[in-house]
Amino acid sequence: xxxPFLTASSRIRRTPFSRRVEAAGxxxxxxxxxxxxxxxxxxxxxxxxHLKSAVQVWDVSVERQVEITGPDALKLxxxxxxxxxxxxxxxxxxxxxxxxxxxxxxxxPVLNKLADDRxxxxxxxxxxxxxxxxxxxGFGLNVEVFEPDVSPLAIQGPKADELVRRVFGSDVVDTxxxxxxTVTVEGEEMIxxxxxxxxxxxxxxxxxxxxxxxxxxxxxxxxGADLDVRAGCPNSIERIEGGLLSYGNDMTMDHTxxxxxxxxxxxxETATGCLGNAALxxxxxxxxxxxxxxxxxxxxxxxxxxxxxxxxSGDPAGHVSSAIWSPDFQxxxxxxxxxxAHWAPxxxxxxxxxxxxxxxxxxxxxxx
Amino acid sequence: xxxPFLTASSRIRRTPFSRRVEAAGxxxxxxxxxxxxxxxxxxxxxxxxHLKSAVQVWDVSVERQVEITGPDALKLxxxxxxxxxxxxxxxxxxxxxxxxxxxxxxxxPVLNKLADDRxxxxxxxxxxxxxxxxxxxGFGLNVEVFEPDVSPLAIQGPKADELVRRVFGSDVVDTxxxxxxTVTVEGEEMIxxxxxxxxxxxxxxxxxxxxxxxxxxxxxxxxGADLDVRAGCPNSIERIEGGLLSYGNDMTMDHTxxxxxxxxxxxxETATGCLGNAALxxxxxxxxxxxxxxxxxxxxxxxxxxxxxxxxSGDPAGHVSSAIWSPDFQxxxxxxxxxxAHWAPxxxxxxxxxxxxxxxxxxxxxxx
Numbered sequence: 001x002x003x004p005f006l007t008a009s010s011r012i013r014r015t016p017f018s019r020r021v022e023a024a025g026x027x028x029x030x031x032x033x034x035x036x037x038x039x040x041x042x043x044x045x046x047x048x049x050h051l052k053s054a055v056q057v058w059d060v061s062v063e064r065q066v067e068i069t070g071p072d073a074l075k076l077x078x079x080x081x082x083x084x085x086x087x088x089x090x091x092x093x094x095x096x097x098x099x100x101x102x103x104x105x106x107x108x109p110v111l112n113k114l115a116d117d118r119x120x121x122x123x124x125x126x127x128x129x130x131x132x133x134x135x136x137x138g139f140g141l142n143v144e145v146f147e148p149d150v151s152p153l154a155i156q157g158p159k160a161d162e163l164v165r166r167v168f169g170s171d172v173v174d175t176x177x178x179x180x181x182t183v184t185v186e187g188e189e190m191i192x193x194x195x196x197x198x199x200x201x202x203x204x205x206x207x208x209x210x211x212x213x214x215x216x217x218x219x220x221x222x223x224g225a226d227l228d229v230r231a232g233c234p235n236s237i238e239r240i241e242g243g244l245l246s247y248g249n250d251m252t253m254d255h256t257x258x259x260x261x262x263x264x265x266x267x268x269e270t271a272t273g274c275l276g277n278a279a280l281x282x283x284x285x286x287x288x289x290x291x292x293x294x295x296x297x298x299x300x301x302x303x304x305x306x307x308x309x310x311x312x313s314g315d316p317a318g319h320v321s322s323a324i325w326s327p328d329f330q331x332x333x334x335x336x337x338x339x340x341a342h343w344a345p346x347x348x349x350x351x352x353x354x355x356x357x358x359x360x361x362x363x364x365x366x367x368x
Numbered sequence: 369x370x371x372p373f374l375t376a377s378s379r380i381r382r383t384p385f386s387r388r389v390e391a392a393g394x395x396x397x398x399x400x401x402x403x404x405x406x407x408x409x410x411x412x413x414x415x416x417x418h419l420k421s422a423v424q425v426w427d428v429s430v431e432r433q434v435e436i437t438g439p440d441a442l443k444l445x446x447x448x449x450x451x452x453x454x455x456x457x458x459x460x461x462x463x464x465x466x467x468x469x470x471x472x473x474x475x476x477p478v479l480n481k482l483a484d485d486r487x488x489x490x491x492x493x494x495x496x497x498x499x500x501x502x503x504x505x506g507f508g509l510n511v512e513v514f515e516p517d518v519s520p521l522a523i524q525g526p527k528a529d530e531l532v533r534r535v536f537g538s539d540v541v542d543t544x545x546x547x548x549x550t551v552t553v554e555g556e557e558m559i560x561x562x563x564x565x566x567x568x569x570x571x572x573x574x575x576x577x578x579x580x581x582x583x584x585x586x587x588x589x590x591x592g593a594d595l596d597v598r599a600g601c602p603n604s605i606e607r608i609e610g611g612l613l614s615y616g617n618d619m620t621m622d623h624t625x626x627x628x629x630x631x632x633x634x635x636x637e638t639a640t641g642c643l644g645n646a647a648l649x650x651x652x653x654x655x656x657x658x659x660x661x662x663x664x665x666x667x668x669x670x671x672x673x674x675x676x677x678x679x680x681s682g683d684p685a686g687h688v689s690s691a692i693w694s695p696d697f698q699x700x701x702x703x704x705x706x707x708x709a710h711w712a713p714x715x716x717x718x719x720x721x722x723x724x725x726x727x728x729x730x731x732x733x734x735x736x
Contacts, residue, residue: 005396006374007407008672010689011493011616012398028373031380031399034493034616039375101505106498125379125402127495130474134499137469137643138506248379248402275505304376321378 012036015061016151016213024231032062032125038233045327048237051200052328055159056232057220060197060204061151063110066121066129070143072136073117075273079135080106080128082257082274084267088113093178093193097257097265098128099276103283104253105260106131108245110195112180112206120206122152124247135275151207153216156232160202163224168192172203186212197234199242199368236324240333243292243366250290250321250335256283259337261290287340288318292366295332295351297358299325309336309360310350317342317349320360329367338362380404383429384519384581392599400430400493406601413695416605419568420696423527424600425588428565428572429519431478434489434497438511440504441485443641447503448474448496450625450642452635456481461546461561465625465633466496467644471651472621473628474499476613478563480548480574488574490520492615503643519575521584524600528570531592536560540571554580565602567610567736604692608701611660611734618658618689618703624651627705629658655708656686660734663700663719665726667693677704677728678718685710685717688728697735706730 006012006029013035015021021038028040038059041047050056068076078085081096088094090113098107098121107128112120121128132145155163165173168183172192175181180193183205190208207213221229245251251260257280258266268281306319316339323334342349345364350357374380374397381403383389389406396408406427409415418424436444446453449464456462458481466475466489475496480488489496500513523531533541536551540560543549548561551573558576575581589597613619619628625648626634636649674687684707691702710717713732718725 004374004394005408006372007396007398008670009398009614009617010671010673011614012672014673026372028375030375030377040373100501127498130495131498131502133468134502134504135506136502138503138508140506246377246379249377302376303378304380305378305382 006031015059016207016210017059017061017153017217020214020217021059021231026231033064033123033127035062035064037062038231041231041233044236044324047232048235048327050228050230051157051198051232051235051238053158054228054230055155055157055163055202055224056230057217058154058156058232058234060154060234062125063122063152065148065150065206066123066132066145067118067148068121068132068143068145069118070141071117072141072143073119076132076136076141076143077111077119077121078271078273079275080131082266082268082271082277082280084271085111086270090115091179091181093180093195095178095265097260097262099257099274099280100253101275101279103256103276103279105247105251105255105257106253108247108251108262112191112193114191120148120150126247149208149210151210151213152204153207154196154202154204155220156196156198156202157200159227160200163220163227163229164203166223167219175203186215188212197244198238199244200238236322237326237333240322240324240335241326241329241367243335243368245290245335246322250337255337256280256286258284259286259289288337289340289343291336291338291343292363293320293334293336293338294361294363295320295323295334295353295358296360297356300332300353300358301355307354308352309338310352311342312348312350320351326367333367374399383427384575384578385427385429385521385585388582388585389427389599394599401432401491401495403430403432405430406599409599409601412604412692415600416603416695418596418598419525419566419600419603419606421526422596422598423523423525423531423570423592424598425585426522426524426600426602428522428602430493431490431520433516433518433574434491434500434513435486435516436489436500436511436513437486438509439485440509440511441487444500444504444509444511445479445487445489446639446641447643448499450634450636450639450645450648452639453479454638458483459547459549461548461563463546463633465628465630467625467642467648468621469643469647471624471644471647473615473619473623473625474621476615476619476630480559480561482559488516488518494615517576517578519578519581520572521575522564522570522572523588524564524566524570525568527595528568531588531595531597532571534591535587543571554583556580565612566606567612568606604690605694605701608690608692608703609694609697609735611703611736613658613703614690618705623705624648624654626652627654627657656705657708657711659704659706659711660731661688661702661704661706662729662731663688663691663702663721663726664728665724668700668721668726669723675722676720677706678720679710680716680718688719694735701735
């Protein structure tokens with residue numbers, strides 16, 4: 001089946017980098033937080049090989065920020081996550097599951113602490129701004145909650161450190177994993193964090209002010225010309241190999257953090273301010289959980305709906321939520337939600353892919 | 369510029385009708401409430417001519433429902449809208465602006481009352497479920513809030529009444545505008561309303577249970593074969609001509625209902641339970657407002673970002689949010705947010721369209 005076109009409107013927002021992304025020859029998009037997220041430049045496979053060998057600049061403006069500022073800021077964020085935030089340092093970034101009162105996942109952002117009373121929640125794909133506004137209004141909290149004009153630009157790949165060194169200096173390269181520093185770019189203070197949605201290493205610059213987007217893009221491309229810097233984007237092959245989950249694909253509101261394999265971020269004894277705490281205590285022993293799986297039978301078609309897993313009696317065993325052919329591992333790498341009876345590594349199952357039935361093996365770890 | 373492709377994933381959800389929509393030759397999509405919304409079948413212009421002369425079946429599953437049930441249901445909905453809901457009848461549908469505590473618009477759904485303690489909020493494009501959950505948690509309300517498995521299917525066009533008569537009977541055709549009746553389809557009770565996002569007349573069937581989607585689709589196409597029933601979708605030309613606003617395009621959180629021209633739905637004296645009431649009282653006299661405008665200079669290109677309006681001194685006068693060539697009116701029909709100094713009918717302005725600067729005239733009404 002050929003890919004459908006994405007129709008133009010202003011409701012799916014352009015980004016501060018859209019013109020540069022188009023000039024770089026973007027071929028596909030998805031929509032994410034009511035905004036354009038590039039998905040393909042040359043081809044998914046060519047982009048993948050380049051990401052693993054050089055350095056890419058990614059327009060990840062879709063990681064919209066919810067800024068929460070004020071005396072009750074920490075209290076409000078803690079209401080939404082079972083991860084204990086009390087010891088978070090001022091320069092720290094936390095990956096946090098966000099849950100509702102039933103313990104269902106609403107988002108899995110990176111939380112950036114800017115000060116004791118100021119946070120940025122760097123979102124995956126859902127309108128968390130609405131949830132924070134609702135809670136803030138309902139509990140009468142002393143906070144301001146809004147979406148600032150901040151658009152992350154990721155610099156990812158094995159040569160990301162070198163590019164960042166050239167543009168921002170060695171001090172920035174010394175930033176520890178999931179910590180951020182402040183840099184002055186185009187006369188504006190911005191934070192840059194050692195983070196990003198790949199396992200190839202790199203940084204995310206939180207571009208503060210849309211008007212600076214193109215100038216910063218150009219600086220990075222000029223400085224990295226001999227590093228073969230290219231426009232890139234989160235790569236499905238690389239992120240599935242690495243086990244980076246995608247909210248809305250691999251887990252939704254129907255899943256707890258335990259089911260999503262994020263139990264280590266649930267500090268139920270201490271994060272008592274989380275509104276989902278009581279519900280999560282009852283849901284600590286999941287009967288289904290995310291597993292890396294390998295799918296046989298040659299290159300799988302594009303996944304656009306969950307593919308059912310079956311055991312060897314033909315009974316339901318879960319579903320596949322992400323799957324793609326990996327050139328490096330010469331197999332189909334995939335993420336699945338697997339029932340407890342079948343989730344042991346080595347278990348053989350069957351998946352009803354759109355083209356045919358295929359054999360599947362549960363793995364003990366992702367391709368890392 | 370050629371249209372970009374929309375990349376496959378399960379995060380942008382398929383609908384109960386997706387296979388039928390594909391079989392009907394859908395050519396373009398947009399994303400709306402994390403779901404696929406068809407935008408083109410034959411061409412936007414051919415679809416438009418057909419919508420105005422025959423009958424179409426639209427997959428508008430993207431109008432996701434938030435179900436609010438329980439003793440505090442009315443109280444919760446009223447918190448979010450300045451429209452007075454007290455006299456709403458049990459079979460009534462209300463178009464409501466939804467606002468935050470600052471009076472900014474969060475959505476403009478159709479609210480369906482199912483019982484005194486049960487509502488469906490039939491959404492435009494934002495995660496209102498999150499706002500309702502946040503408010504409900506914060507205020508400790510006695511309600512349940514969730515997204516039911518309900519997917520609207522619209523039947524629109526001048527021959528919609530005839531098709532509905534054949535399938536659902538004359539009693540349903542007698543339904544008044546923005547009222548609903550209950551029908552039993554595929555053994556399931558469903559509501560059907562005289563409503564829809566066109567000015568051509570018709571109904572929306574709230575398909576209750578995804579498993580019934582294809583069977584219902586097929587029944588409509590069999591019954592309407594001699595009416596030239598076709599798969600269709602909301603049509604940009606028809607909806608702009610008719611002045612149907614699109615949330616995210618024509619108004620956003622940055623606009624009040626007064627700015628969006630929805631002042632008649634703001635009952636500030638009586639809807640005192642609305643959390644935005646106090647803010648809206650201070651914002652009743654807008655300095656910018658939505659206006660129908662006509663754009664000269666031949667067929668405009670696709671609009672994918674707001675186009676700035678200028679007065680004859682070159683000063684900012686607002687922006688165009690939706691624009692397209694109308695074959696029936698032989699002009700570019702458009703929706704703009706226009707500053708007060710320039711919003712009088714007949715005012716001449718200039719718009720910076722992507723291809724060239726064009727003359728613009730403010731109109732007194734839409735093309736109806």
